[in-house]
Amino acid sequence: METISENRCFGGVQGVYAHDSAVTGCKMTFGLFLPQEAEHGSVPLLWYLSGLTCTHENAMTKAGAQAWAADHGIALCFPDTSPRGEGVANDDAYDLGQGAGFYVNATQDPWKPHFQMWDYIAEELPRVVDHNFAIDPERQSITGHSMGGHGALTLAMSLPGRYASVSAFSPIANPTQSDWGRKQLTAYLGSDEEAWKAHDSSLLMLDRGFDGPVLIDQGASDQFLNLLKPEALAHSMAARRQDGTFRMQKGYDHSYFFVSTFMEEHVAFHAEALYAL
Numbered sequence: 001m002e003t004i005s006e007n008r009c010f011g012g013v014q015g016v017y018a019h020d021s022a023v024t025g026c027k028m029t030f031g032l033f034l035p036q037e038a039e040h041g042s043v044p045l046l047w048y049l050s051g052l053t054c055t056h057e058n059a060m061t062k063a064g065a066q067a068w069a070a071d072h073g074i075a076l077c078f079p080d081t082s083p084r085g086e087g088v089a090n091d092d093a094y095d096l097g098q099g100a101g102f103y104v105n106a107t108q109d110p111w112k113p114h115f116q117m118w119d120y121i122a123e124e125l126p127r128v129v130d131h132n133f134a135i136d137p138e139r140q141s142i143t144g145h146s147m148g149g150h151g152a153l154t155l156a157m158s159l160p161g162r163y164a165s166v167s168a169f170s171p172i173a174n175p176t177q178s179d180w181g182r183k184q185l186t187a188y189l190g191s192d193e194e195a196w197k198a199h200d201s202s203l204l205m206l207d208r209g210f211d212g213p214v215l216i217d218q219g220a221s222d223q224f225l226n227l228l229k230p231e232a233l234a235h236s237m238a239a240r241r242q243d244g245t246f247r248m249q250k251g252y253d254h255s256y257f258f259v260s261t262f263m264e265e266h267v268a269f270h271a272e273a274l275y276a277l
Contacts, residue, residue, distance in 0.1 A: 001132055004029065010070035011036040016056065017132075023116045023124045024083040030125065031060040031078035034133060035070045044074045044139035044274035045129070046267065049081075049121070051146030052180075053099045056080045059145065062256040068264045072271035075135055079125055081147065083114040095180065096187055102175075103151030104199055106188040115188060122155060122162075139277050141270040145169040145259050146228075147180075149216075153201035153233075157210050165273035167215035167266045169259045170222055173233035174202040180227040202229070205236035214244030215269050217262045219252030 004016040012035040021028040037043050046069065048059050059065065060078045069076050082101030089110040091097035097111075106115035130137045142163045144152035149171025156166035175181020176196045185196040197203050214237070218230045234246045252258040 001128065009033065009066050012038065012066070012070055014060065014066060016060075019128055021083070021120060021124060023120045024114050026083045026085045026088055026114055028083065028120065028125070029056050029080055030129075031056045031076075032129065032133060033060075033066045033069055033076040035073045035075065037073040038075060038134040042134045042136040044141070044271075045077060045135045045137075046074055046270050046274075047077050047079070047121075047140065047142040047144075047152070049079065049103065049142070049144030049148030049151040051081070051144075051148050052095050054081050054148075055099070058256070059259070062260065063263050064260040065263050065267060068267035072267060072275075074267070074271055074274060075133070077125070077129060079121060082117060088114045096184055100147070100184065102147060102184045102188060102199070103154065104185070104188050107195075108188060108190050111188050117151075118155075121151065122159060139164065139274045141165045141274055143167040143169070143266055143270065144171070146224075146254065147172055149173075150175060150199070150201060154199050154204060156212075157201065157204040157208055158198065160211050163212065164277055165213045165215075165270050166210055167217075167269060169217050169262065169266075170219060170224075170228055170254055171201060171216065171230075171233065172228055174200060174229035176200045176203065177232070178227050178229055180224070202232040202236045205233060205240055205242060209240045209242050210244075212243070213269070213273055214242055215266060216244070216246045217258075217266070218246070218248050219254060219258045220248045220250045221252060222254045222258075224254050
């Protein structure tokens with residue numbers, strides 16, 4: 001593992017690291033914030049999955065999460081959103097290819113050799129982080145924004161017992177019924193729509209739900225509401241009688257100004273669940 005940078009931050013350390021991934025077949029970069037408490041023992045971990053076009057850096061520098069994580073003594077991990085580099089398939093569109101991994105394991109060419117983001121986030125990167133840093137693997141939670149909110153919700157509901165809590169900011173909530181989903185799922189997984197259902201949080205919520213608390217924040221003035229389809233997820237949560245909160249935030253859009261506004265509440269939400277373990 002390569003240390004790219006480490007900076008003192010709210011009493012802890014914000015690091016950026018790279019490693020050769022056997023899962024994606026390329027070098028992957030991630031950010032990791034460790035609070036001061038990690039100098040003395042293992043700490044809980046909150047995963048933050050980012051959205052379309054993002055790298056590990058966007059949320060790390062814009063979401064303002066480190067201050068609140070330091071207050072609660074929890075670590076933050078900011079993975080990249082896709083494999084990258086020479087020889088990795090890409091597309092001219094911003095919403096497919098590099099920067100748009102959609103947190104699935106691609107089964108179709110030319111994406112299959114590298115775009116194995118589900119296994120990377122669910123299996124490989126947790127092993128890397130646990131092996132190299134003072135992280136408690138028994139205390140993990142997950143959150144994300146937009147495409148990352150989609151990833152956080154689908155991972156949480158598909159891996160029961162892994163995460164103490166899950167939250168999302170403006171998630172792509174019903175990708176099987178949206179142009180932010182149908183295009184990518186066809187490209188990565190093929191035309192069999194049955195294979196897509198495992199990556200639709202509204203369908204997963206209705207079918208199995210989550211065995212812990214859920215928090216969803218959606219900007220009511222989000223310019224992508226028709227693509228995100230939050231009403232589908234809200235309906236599924238109500239029909240499932242899921243332990244959770246779904247909030248439409250008046251006046252807020254899809255940007256990191258929205259994310260940073262409610263980040264304090266999301267970190268506190270996860271900290272409560274993590275320390276209850």
